Amino acid sequence: MPDHAISPTRAENYPEWYQQVVRAADLAEQSPVRGCMVIKPHGYAVWERMQGILDGMFKETGHQNAYFPLFIPLSYLEKEAQHVEGFAKECAVVTHHRLELGPDGKLIPTGKLEEPLVVRPTSETIIGAMFAKWVQSWRDLPLLINQWANVVRWEMRPRLFLRTSEFLWQEGHTAHATRDEAVEETLRMLDVYSTFAQRDLAMPVIRGPKPAAERFPGAVDTYSIEAMMQDGKALQAGTSHFLGQNFAKAQEIKFSGPSGVEEFCWTTSWGVSTRLIGAVIMTHADDDGLVLPPRIAPVQIVLLPIHKTAEEKEAVLACCRTLAAELATARYGDQPLRVKIDSRDLRGGDKVWQHIKQGVPLRVEIGPRDLAAGALSLSRRDRPPRERTSMPVAEFIAAAPGLLEAFQTGLYAKACQFREAHSVRLESMADVIAFFGQSEQEAGAGKGAIQGGFAHVHVADVPAVAAALEPLKVTVRCIPMEGEDEPGVCVVTGGPVARRSILARSY
RNA sequence: CGGAGCGUAGCGCAGUUGGUAGCGCGCCUGGUUUGGGACCAGGAGGUCGAGAGUUCGAAUCUCUCCGCUCCGACCA
Structure with a gap:
């Protein structure tokens, strides 16, 4: 027998190691449906642990669960221009509602729908439509709703847990009377995710707003928690969006205030998915297989x-x-x-x-x-x-x-040490290029090579930065909220920047 | 969706110039074992991803399709 249970090892071939861990731990497997996985009992048990803890945290912060339709009328999605654009390329569309037996024994879809239905890639629009009915008065606010559901995003390059065409998640949707309340909610739920990741998943994360290019379609601000995997890549483990009044205006979510004036609501949405299982694997698993933090171990x-x-x-x-x-x-x-x-x-x-x-x-x-x-x-x-x-x-x-x-805190400490060992502060584009290597080949990399890690760098939130990083396959993950402001100059534009951002390769 | 690679037993693989399929692990049975992936003997399990074509004959050659992996594009 080899000296480790998983072959290849992380150092030999990281992507293949990941798949072998999923299989050896009996978490999930490929289904006959392209891009869709079967979550097996052990994997689902882990998800149930996550659900249980998160659901409790949502309830503690005043949210209630509800359930909305899987199908969304095409016209709903069209209401918010940026939103449609963001999801248009990855939507499954239902166009018929019946099957008929053809002469050759094949089933033929018939009964064409008058309006096609989109299988939800996310539910802002349909939940917004319901919120519009539910909210009349300032006394109806805040409206704090969560849904546990499956969603479909037609992925071109699926990976078990990390990116599949169908996945399980929760999506929180809230409506508020004021901008400040909605921003506060956005950050509160980001904190819930951060606490959950660090306390329960033993996975250190960095909270912060995303640069404009990485924002949720239709959002004013998107915040994420970013974790470092054992190959040095970043994984977005959860997101929380401040939607401003964009969706309220598109969906007519209005309320009458105390003074009798009618106003649009301020809304938020936030979610985490079964991708967290992938995050746990790539944070803690070793060359002998899965390592589960006790708090989520079935x-x-x-x-x-x-x-x-x-x-x-x-x-x-x-x-x-x-x-x-x-x-x-x-x-x-x-x-x-x-x-x-x-x-x-x-x-x-x-x-x-x-x-x-x-x-x-x-x-x-x-x-x-x-x-x-x-x-x-x-x-x-x-x-x-x-x-x-x-x-x-x-x-x-x-x-x-x-x-x-001790086991739980030991895992967290180990993950923190790993992240620290692969994090650097860099002061110039030349340093950034040197850190990530001109390319993975030049970095002398096999498939098990560490992909750099996190570079804390001053960059402006402008397209020129993304363009400069593009050849390195590096993106700006978020602008960390922790720590002191540390003004500097953008390594690309030379302009003044208030804080450092995190640059990394990502999943 | 573009490029490359790969689909042979549950898993990992071999299969030569075309001649009807094998190995290791796993599984089942019996026995010996048992404090860290045991050993012996016997056994089950494969329309060789699917379809079409070439051929007397296809896992092998040709075409089409499907799926998986990696790279890219894309991806809150």
Whole structure:
């Protein structure tokens, strides 16, 4: 057996490694439908953990869930010019509503629709149309709605979780009486995402507004959280948009204010998707497979009974059941510990490696020797696969939540260190070119090469900057909000700039 | 959507100048084993991505289509 479970390794071929991790961890697979994936039970369980936490955070911030149609009349999309333009190229369109059996046994679409329906790429327009009916008075505001749904964007180059033609997400849509309230909401939800990413996904992110070129179609401002993957590329892990009154005007979302004057609402929208699963993989997984942060791990502790004889099996299983029951009374992250006994009739080594590849944080083996000593053998997914430590059972029960917390914070710290090690402050275009390399080939890169990382650079928000970065395949990811203002001059235009931006290659 | 590469068993692959398909792992059965991916023996599993063509005969040659991967364009 090789010394690692995933082949190729990250250093050998990063994109292929990613796919092999998805497969080895049994998260998802390709479907017969081009560009669409099947999310398998383990992958969906991770998504359910994410959903559960986020949904709680949305409720805590006053939002309610609702559900809007999958189909959007073409005319709705046409209402906001920039919006149509932004999505026009990637829309699936339904034109018929019936199938008829043809003479050759083939099914033929018939019943042409009078108005084609667009499968939602996002729901601003249809939700806006409903908001227009729901909002009459300033007393109806703010209107704070979230929807968990699937959306379709016809992608030309799909990648499991990161970019598929259909994906699952949540989209929050809110309407407010004032500009300030809407801006505040936009930033509040950006913070929710940031907190969730860092606390629950153990994934450090940088919050900030996007440059004009990267804005959501129809938005006044788009904010994102950007994370660094283990190949040094940036991944946009969540977005929050301040839509101004653009959609309110397009959809006629109006209200009568206290003074009797009719005004347009100020709206926001924000979302995260199953792409976060890809983000977790590329942040934490290693050459042995997935590594899951305990807070989102469907199983945090797996108990592996080891036995030969029937008597041993009975005693060991009894011990496991007792241990599982006691652990389930402990809590971590406001939740009972999630413990599973794996008593499948498989060879021990096979079982262990499955759990390694699936990213289970803690593995506990209990065999006759442990039983005799009142102890157990503990292995951690953030330690080498073969490392085990013995521990008295009672001690483990008391220590388990703390071990999970240490695991979680350890992952976060490691990810932070990686990001720091691949972040630089640069002062000139020459430095930028040197940092990213003229091209990936020139950088001496194989498929496992680190793609630079994050460059903190002063750049103006003008097209000339994007043009200058284009040959490097680098984009301005966002203008970080953290830290002090640090005025400087744009490395492209020489003009004054208030803060540094993050430059990176991206997914 | 453009360029390149690839589609052969669940996974990874071999298959020569065309002659009717194999290996490793996995899977099933029996046995020996068992505290970190066991060993022996036996077995199941493939319309060779799909369709058409050339040929006595196609995994192999030709064409078309579909899908996947990488690069690009595009992508809140």
